């Protein structure tokens with residue numbers, strides 16, 4: 001059997017969720033959209049079920065899978081509904097949609113709901129992707145509460161640069177939240193993604209929304225003390241399936257991207273872009289072989305990639321290979337491929353996921 005697989009450590013997932021809870025001291029929605037960032041939504045939800053305050057997903061399809069699996073916690077639909085016809089199911093299953101644009105308000109006006117919604121109202125505090133501007137936000141808030149269509153409202157906004165140090169943007173967004181909600185009385189608030197949970201204690205509010213941190217990957221491109229406490233959940237692993245001796249000055253793989261600079265031992269790994277390993281990973285991308293760091297050499301193929309074993313004489317056919325996980329941060333691998341760990345995880349494909357509790 002092909003040795004490529006993703007080991008998913010569910011106790012690390014619980015550790016990371018508890019870290020989000022203890023750092024924020026408030027309720028935390030486990031963001032399990034996009035199949036829990038490639039980690040398997042149902043398995044991750046089951047592992048958190050006994051302690052989680054709620055889940056967040058991007059669409060009703062994902063929420064209904066969680067309900068069908070028996071999860072009774074609140075489920076926030078981060079993008080609300082896409083068609084008004086979803087509203088009846090949203091009521092039936094008590095899903096909490098985010099209302100984020102005028103079309104949603106019109107749908108609600110025309111809807112005949114079987115019961116009022118528990119809804120979240122999106123404030124555009126400066127990211128300019130979704131939500132209502134601070135100027136009109138209080139009016140819409142009051143209109144919704146008066147409409148009888150919502151049972152209660154939570155205020156939600158999203159930071160665009162909470163993962164960066166000292167841009168001033170997050171403070172501006174916090175100020176926009178304060179001014180937009182100042183006259184609304186007691187308002188439950190949700191502001192923070194993982195970066196907010198880890199680095200913006202003054203923004204924690206009533207509900208936080210950790211995503212990437214649950215999976216043990218830091219949202220920051222620099223060392224950060226809270227993020228240092230995260231435990232990687234996914235180990236992407238395979239084995240060396242062949243070894244070749246290659247002379248100096250010889251090309252390796254498609255396009256001859258890499259030329260050996262010395263007589264080299266090249267190891268072939270059963271892992272490729274069809275598995276989700278990034279095709280754009282550059283020569284020099286770190287790879288662990290038997291726990292030791294070495295480098296990717298040559299372009300990544302669909303099913304295989306090549307690593308330099310010249311300095312690892314004890315490793316060879318059958319050696320254990322880790323592409324990311326404990327001991328090799330997915331964010332570091334991602335930076336060698338011009339992307340972020342989020343995308344590496346979401347792109348995971350074909351490899352079986354093996355769960356450890």
Ligand SMILES: *Cc1c(COP(=O)(O)O)cnc(C)c1O
Pocket residue numbers: 031033078158192193194195209210211212213219
């Ligand atoms: C995906 C998402 C999150 C989680 O973001 P992370 O950076 O993965 O923590 C939080 N809030 C919203 C609105 C999202 O869409």
